[in-house]
Amino acid sequence: MVQSVRVAFLVVVVALLSIPLTALAQEETTTTTGGGTTTTAVTVVPAVPVTPVAEADSLADWTYRYLVPTGLVLAALVIVVTVILYFRRVVRNRYRVVN
Numbered sequence: 001m002v003q004s005v006r007v008a009f010l011v012v013v014v015a016l017l018s019i020p021l022t023a024l025a026q027e028e029t030t031t032t033t034g035g036g037t038t039t040t041a042v043t044v045v046p047a048v049p050v051t052p053v054a055e056a057d058s059l060a061d062w063t064y065r066y067l068v069p070t071g072l073v074l075a076a077l078v079i080v081v082t083v084i085l086y087f088r089r090v091v092r093n094r095y096r097v098v099n
Helices: 002-023 060-093
Strands: 025-034 039-046
Touching: none
Parallel strands: none
Antiparallel strands: 025 039
């Protein structure tokens, strides 16, 4: 029981200490105007500056350029040939011409 109380206390302390750390990522700027009034603006500064990465202009892989269209054409050809052969072998033999 003492161990679970220590763990709970440690979690609460870490949570309470992490709240002020977020304020360190902000930068306050104070400016004075002509009438003697002071205004404060808060600027958020990221902890790690991120530079945008330019995307590389890449061509499609050769598998997408050649194998996929070839596979689609072959599949369509197999379907057409299957339909033709089914008609010639099965449907044609069902009916006979009577003279």
